[in-house]
Amino acid sequence: AKSAGGRRWALFDADRHAREVTRYTLSTTMPAALTRGEFVVEYQPLFRLSDQALVGVEALVRWNHPAFGRLLPDQFIEVAEASGLIVPLGRWVLAEACRQARRWQTDRGRDLVVSVNLAVRQMHQPDLAGTVREVLAETGLESRLLQLELTESAVMETAGEPMRVLGALAAMGIRIAIDDFGTGYSNFAYLCDLPVHTLKLAARFVEGLGERPADPARDRIVAALVGLAHGLGLSATAEGVETVEQAARLRELGCDCGQGWLFGRPVPPDEIDRMLRVGVPV
Ligand code: C2E
Ligand code: CA
Ligand code: CA
Numbered sequence: 001a002k003s004a005g006g007r008r009w010a011l012f013d014a015d016r017h018a019r020e021v022t023r024y025t026l027s028t029t030m031p032a033a034l035t036r037g038e039f040v041v042e043y044q045p046l047f048r049l050s051d052q053a054l055v056g057v058e059a060l061v062r063w064n065h066p067a068f069g070r071l072l073p074d075q076f077i078e079v080a081e082a083s084g085l086i087v088p089l090g091r092w093v094l095a096e097a098c099r100q101a102r103r104w105q106t107d108r109g110r111d112l113v114v115s116v117n118l119a120v121r122q123m124h125q126p127d128l129a130g131t132v133r134e135v136l137a138e139t140g141l142e143s144r145l146l147q148l149e150l151t152e153s154a155v156m157e158t159a160g161e162p163m164r165v166l167g168a169l170a171a172m173g174i175r176i177a178i179d180d181f182g183t184g185y186s187n188f189a190y191l192c193d194l195p196v197h198t199l200k201l202a203a204r205f206v207e208g209l210g211e212r213p214a215d216p217a218r219d220r221i222v223a224a225l226v227g228l229a230h231g232l233g234l235s236a237t238a239e240g241v242e243t244v245e246q247a248a249r250l251r252e253l254g255c256d257c258g259q260g261w262l263f264g265r266p267v268p269p270d271e272i273d274r275m276l277r278v279g280v281p282v
Contacts, residue, residue: 054110133172177199
């Protein structure tokens with residue numbers, strides 16, 4: 001029994017070692033990856049639920065790693081945060097997304113709001129507002145077409161100086177969205193102090209919506225969250241919309257926009273181009 005336990009322990013250790021090696025490899029190859037163009041941005045469409053119009057996209061980063069293949073953000077964002085590389089990577093994603101949104105405007109005549117995720121670490125850059133201003137000037141994108149997404153936990157860690165940064169961004173006409181709303185700290189007080197434009201309801205609230213038999217509790221929570229958003233003059237977007245039933249129920253509950261596999265997965269920019277050209281049947 002003792003030796004079996006010992007082996008199990010060794011196995012666990014080996015696993016952990018492998019993970020650490022992977023982390024280490026990712027973090028050391030990341031700076032070169034950025035200059036070599038191994039990162040790409042995909043865009044997931046956002047639809048207005050009342051008329052199914054394509055109104056925006058969320059920029060989601062991927063890493064085409066030469067050894068590990070295509071990596072999703074959950075596999076490398078944390079490492080990027082820890083090493084600090086999230087700052088240049090985040091700036092690159094922002095510039096790429098703004099350039100692309102500007103292209104959709106000039107080439108396709110469409111004003112799509114592009115949403116970009118901000119990491120906590122970026123929030124703590126005192127020159128964040130300056131960086132964003134620079135990127136907008138560089139790419140020619142109007143500030144009203146940019147939305148920055150922050151998680152509740154990022155907001156909660158955002159007392160003092162970063163709070164002024166958010167104020168500066170909002171004053172420039174940039175939209176601020178609270179990502180995964182309702183899953184972080186259950187503290188709504190910050191909504192009074194922050195210039196927020198949109199609440200993005202976490203996919204968890206959408207799961208099971210519109211199912212039969214109906215679960216009234218689920219409906220009520222979504223109705224309350226949408227009511228909270230609207231009561232504060234904010235817009236509500238639902239994430240993780242996977243079924244027609246969910247979309248229909250969200251619409252009935254007054255939710256403004258939806259994002260999810262039902263409407264479209266994250267895709268390369270030319271796929272969004274195609275949607276703009278041919279229109280999107282939902
Ligand atoms: P998020 O901001 O909550 O982004 C939504 C995630 O849900 C995306 O995963 C998207 O592919 C996935 N998703 C969308 N629709 C559906 C659906 O209908 N069903 C299901 N099951 N999933 C859906 P992804 O692309 O793997 O990104 C994961 C997270 O990584 C993002 O969560 C965001 O927090 C972070 N992330 C992505 N890009 C960036 C970035 O450029 N910078 C930073 N700081 N974080 C990023
Ligand atoms: Ca997001
Ligand atoms: Ca989210």
